[in-house]
Amino acid sequence: MKTKESKSTIVFAVLGGALFLWLGISYTINTLMQGESRVCTVTSAEHIQDYNAGAPTASVEVETSDCGKIIITKMKYPDGVNMAKLAEVLNAHQGEKFEFILKYIQFDADRPGAYGVSSLEPVQ
Incomplete structure (x- = not known):
């Protein structure tokens, strides 16, 4: 059974990963275009x-x-x-x-x- 802390850690990791991905994509687009x-x-x-x-x-x-x-x-x-x-x-x-x-x-x-x-x- 997952604890409340592990669920919040997963949510935080997913949101952090999405933000990191968005910044990387926008940097690449601005570099190329x-x-x-x-x-x-x-x-x-x-x-x-x-x-x-x-x-x-x-x-x-x-x-x-x-x-x-x-x-x-x-x-x-x-x-x-x-x-x-x-x-x-x-x-x-x-x-x-x-x-x-x-x-x-x-x-x-x-x-x-x-x-x-x-x-x-x-x-x-």
């Missing part, structure tokens, strides 16, 4: 380096007047440009529009994630 592109007017960009989690991580937080905050955590576009350079370029073109390449799966619609911009030149 890109989402829609969105043209937004840049008001500011900040290059952020975080050393609190052990390994250093970098991101660019972009404030836009028409799309809200966009977070770039894993940059694919444009190829060969690092996060610091992207933040520098975006700040040099405040008030201008850029085309952001969004991630395929978004976890926070108010702060969409992006892979970068389609070009270092503003959209005309």
Whole structure:
């Protein structure tokens, strides 16, 4: 006869496994596919380096007047440009529009994630 503790352990293990599987699938999809592109007017960009989690991580937080905050955590576009350079370029073109390449799966619609911009030149 199973005890109450063993049933709750099984439920916890199944839910944990499902969450782990969902995160793995979404990471794989976002790695292989890109989402829609969105043209937004840049008001500011900040290059952020975080050393609190052990390994250093970098991101660019972009404030836009028409799309809200966009977070770039894993940059694919444009190829060969690092996060610091992207933040520098975006700040040099405040008030201008850029085309952001969004991630395929978004976890926070108010702060969409992006892979970068389609070009270092503003959209005309």
